[in-house]
Amino acid sequence: MTTLSDLANAHPVIGKRWSQGQAPEQERILVLARDALDFIFATGQRYDFEDFFKRPDVRRLPAQGGNTELSERMERTKRFFEKLRDEPESAEEVAQSQAILDAIQYIESTGQQGAFAAYQQHVEAGDLPFVVASFDTREDAEAWLANHPHPPDPASVLIANEFHDVVHDRKTNIRRLPRTRALKWYLEELVEEEQPVPVASFGTREEADAWWRAQPESVRRAWVRVGDELYLAAYYPNIHHRALFPLSLARS
Known part of the structure; x- marks a missing residue:
């Protein structure tokens, strides 16, 4: 088998x-x-x-x-x-x-x-690491994992726009959501391949979020500036989720 x-x-x-x-x-x-x-x-x-x-x-x-x-x-x-x-x-x-x-x-x-x-x-398209779900809080993610009849494994999810692995051992029913450095590695590789050039600038994160939510689904990825910080705006069509990831994560 x-x-x-x-x-x-x-x-x-x-x-x-x-x-x-x-x-x-x-x-x-x-x-x-x-x-x-x-x-x-x-x-x-x-x-x-x-x-x-x-x-x-x-x-x-x-x-x-x-x-x-x-x-x-x-x-x-x-x-x-x-x-x-x-x-x-x-x-x-x-x-x-x-x-x-x-x-x-x-x-x-x-x-x-x-x-x-x-x-x-x-x-x-060279998009960000694939995820199967997104949650606003750790509590939401843990509730989803605890109540899921067949948790995905291996897989990744976003929790407050941070990447976490889904770990499920069917024999012991152990279920965990450890953080992963997949986003850091992705951003490091991306900036080596392309120069981050923002297509829009905003004074606040809220303004950037509103602009990104209004973009068509065909726009999967873009660089934006919020204050003095560069962000990678990303769209996940499989879960209909939009996120902004600070480039500073690549240097953390």
Whole structure:
């Protein structure tokens, strides 16, 4: 049975075939495979994924819906990794290729092509680390986690616009929300890649928040200045949440 650990260990079979100047079709195949593996992690579907492959009829389950273009790309990706699985260059590639095939089957058979396509857009845009929920207070987040029948794991959430991991051990029912430095690392990398140039300036945080809430959904990210501080404005369409993150966090 493919486990979450198998998914995490499957990336080398992708990296081995990634190269500068590769054919566009191969790049699309490798990107889809990478994103299929990461999607299950980012959306916290560890237990759902593992339970899915305990079903005796799992290999006979059909794909559920999905748009034609994405379905065709998934089919091409499956054919690519089926060939690698059946004609591997090493023993490790059998399990790695099968893990990718299982990730794609899970997405297709559970009808998550739409969510997967949205996740791919998130990755392609270079957006902030993916989150599954947002809360105003720690108390709200802890109440949500305590009452959730199947908490996502692994996954991340925002609490007062600070990143926290969701940790759930199903055997012991331990549930925790430790803070993570994912935002700091993201901001550090972002400012190395682009010069922060504010598109608007405000005297107060309240004015900046009001302006950001009024922006169209197509605007996913922007730099703004509030007083003397630069902020990254971000929109999370999967949870319909807008946030402002101070750039100073990258230096903390």
